[in-house]
Amino acid sequence: MGLIEDIKKMIDEKRTAYQALSEQVWTFAELHFGEVKSASLLSKALENEGFHVAQGIAGLKTGFVGSYGHGKPVIAFLGEFDALAGLSQKRDRTVHDPIVLNGNGHGCGHNLLGVGSLAAAFAVKEYLIKHGLKGTVRYYGCPAEESGNGKAYMAREGCFKDVDAAFSWHPDSRNAVQHLSSNAVIEARFTFKGISAHAAALPELGRSALDALELMNIGVNYLREHMEEHARIHYAVTNTGGVSPNVVQAIAEERFLVRSPQPSAVKKLFERVVNIAKGAALMTGTEMSYQIEGGCCNLIPNKTLHQVMADFMEKIGFPKPSERDLAFLKDIYTSIGDNEKNFAKQFLTPDQRDQIAEKPIADWVIPCPAEDQFMTGSTDVSDVSWNVPTAQCFTATWAFATVPHTWQVVAQGTQDYALNAALYAGQAMACTAIKTIEDPDLLADATREFKERLGGETYECLIPADVKPPVH
Known part of the structure; x- marks a missing residue:
């Protein structure tokens, strides 16, 4: 046999x-x-x-x-x-x-x-x-x-x-x-922390984490034009900070998958995403942190x-x-x-x-x-x-x-x-x-x-x- x-x-x-x-x-x-x-x-x-x-x-x-x-x-x-x-x-x-x-x-x-x-x-x-x-x-x-x-x-x-x-x-x-x-990939969670406030009475006292999250997404959307052909970036909002529009959201989170054909390339692309997140936090007066949760070559x-x-x-x-x-x-x-x-x-x-x-x-x-x-x-x-x-x-x-x-x-x-x-x-x-x-x-x-x-x-x-x- x-x-x-x-x-x-x-x-x-x-x-x-x-x-x-x-x-x-x-x-x-x-x-x-x-x-x-x-x-x-x-x-x-x-x-x-x-x-x-x-x-x-x-x-x-x-x-x-x-x-x-x-x-x-x-x-x-x-x-x-x-x-x-x-x-x-x-x-x-x-x-x-x-x-x-x-x-x-x-x-x-x-x-x-x-x-x-x-x-x-x-x-x-x-x-x-x-x-x-x-x-x-x-x-x-x-x-x-x-x-x-x-x-x-x-x-x-x-x-x-x-x-x-x-x-x-x-x-x-x-x-x-x-x-x-x-593609190699890095998976990460980005968290923005701001200051809650009454959105109608005292909005000037608030610092919106949700604004920061949205600005990050806009920045990443502009980044897509300037990536390597096979690179990909995807995201999912996991925490919008609440459901009430009359409260300035003090926290917001989202997860990103950043992909590129080589490990060295995906690390550089991820660094650019992090810099966009830093810029979003700077524009909104919030704090940003991130945690890598996974990745593969x-x-x-x-x-x-x-x-x-x-x-x-x-x-x-x-x-x-x-x-x-x-x-x-x-x-x-x-x-x-x-x-x-x-x-x-x-x-x-x-x-x-x-x-x-x-x-x-x-x-x-x-x-x-x-x-x-x-x-x-x-x-x-x-x-x-x-x-x-x-x-x-x-x-x-x-x-x-x-x-x-x-x-x-x-x-x-x-x-x-x-x-x-x-x-x-x-x-x-x-x-x-x-x-x-x-x-x-x-x-x-x-x-x-x-x-x-x-x-x-x-x-x-x-x-x-x-x-x-x-x-x-």
């Missing part, structure tokens, strides 16, 4: 167990840093499989590492399990129908992500035992990907310093390796590993959806807006467009691109990729044109085709990892490329050393 057949058999035999784990995490739907039930469930699954589990990694209450085996190479699989606020949705429903109004939901498919990576780790462990191979398999339970950057805390504390290669994946509506770079892709992973994805083949799956997929596809569909279709060939009209799921594998691509978003996998050669893939767990962070993602999170695609990712990651273990030259080439891409730079976490992970 060949490698692919071995891995597929090992993962398929435990499909029922993986389904149960994925559905339980979907039901828990816990937010960043508060994934207590999800972390406990996955930790127990690792222990039952014979992995030694270390809890509370890098000061993260819901961070953990399960380890099996000994010696080199050390292979890491990255698992996520946090949900999103406001995306509660009933399963098996193809219209928006929350379980709890404004409740949480797995709108990015992390219930599948964590379990797909778990399946890969278990399969590699079984393969090592069966073939008498030396090596260490680790599963990193990584909290707070959606907000908070759990992997960055792990990287900052040296959790990947002895790892030889790392693998991850993400649910999507396509099948492809993630051969791309990304840009992603470092690895063509050596991605080419191997893409080849395995093609050879394994995307799992065929059942007639029941297709019926659900068609209903979900109908619920997606025309703008979203048209945007997604522009990347398809004419034959693929015809296929999607009949079967709205991408069952083909996009080849590994010749050149690096770029993602304007950010991911804390980036901080892992600055420490160790890292490879990732997407698999089509969703109907074509499904937009991440929507109720449609949540609705698809417990479907058979979604789990099959997650286990397909697990198969591809496991096969690539085994190839890396069995072929020292492949690992050497991946490591050489990794060092060349860094160009002599060393990793520096964008989260300051004095910032600790929140405890929920």
Whole structure:
């Protein structure tokens, strides 16, 4: 039996167990840093499989590492399990129908992500035992990907310093390796403090924190014209200082995400944002303070590993959806807006467009691109990729044109085709990892490329050393 057949058999035999784990995490739907039930469930699954589990990694209450085996190479699989606020949705429903109004939901498919990576780790462990191979398999339970950057805390504390290669994946509506770079990001909260006063009788005695906040936003809007092309700045007002217009607001807060393609560039851009905040405080006679709450570097892709992973994805083949799956997929596809569909279709060939009209799921594998691509978003996998050669893939767990962070993602999170695609990712990651273990030259080439891409730079976490992970 060949490698692919071995891995597929090992993962398929435990499909029922993986389904149960994925559905339980979907039901828990816990937010960043508060994934207590999800972390406990996955930790127990690792222990039952014979992995030694270390809890509370890098000061993260819901961070953990399960380890099996000994010696080199050390292979890491990255698992996520946090949900999103406001995306509660009933399963098996193809219209928006929350379980709890404004409740949480797995709108990015992390219930599948964590379990797909778990399946890969278990399969590699079984393969090592069966073939008498030396090596260490680790599963990193990584909290707070959606907000908070759990992997960055792990990287900052040296959790990947002895790892030889790392693998991850993400649910999507396509099948492809993630051969791309990304924006680095700094997350920060800005607080303005002023002086309260009666807005009609004694406005001259007041100093409005809300005025300062609004002036900061205006200043940042003007800054956008003078940023690098791929840079992005987003904000959300989290405290307006009250609801009464006849009171001068004494406090106001907002959160900013500042993004740029390189860590050095994002630090400079963030400094400009801070200076704008200082100017807003000076103009209004208020006090300004800020606190960095998260951050991650840009992603470092690895063509050596991605080419191997893409080849395995093609050879394994995307799992065929059942007639029941297709019926659900068609209903979900109908619920997606025309703008979203048209945007997604522009990347398809004419034959693929015809296929999607009949079967709205991408069952083909996009080849590994010749050149690096770029993602304007950010991911804390980036901080892992600055420490160790890292490879990732997407698999089509969703109907074509499904937009991440929507109720449609949540609705698809417990479907058979979604789990099959997650286990397909697990198969591809496991096969690539085994190839890396069995072929020292492949690992050497991946490591050489990794060092060349860094160009002599060393990793520096964008989260300051004095910032600790929140405890929920």
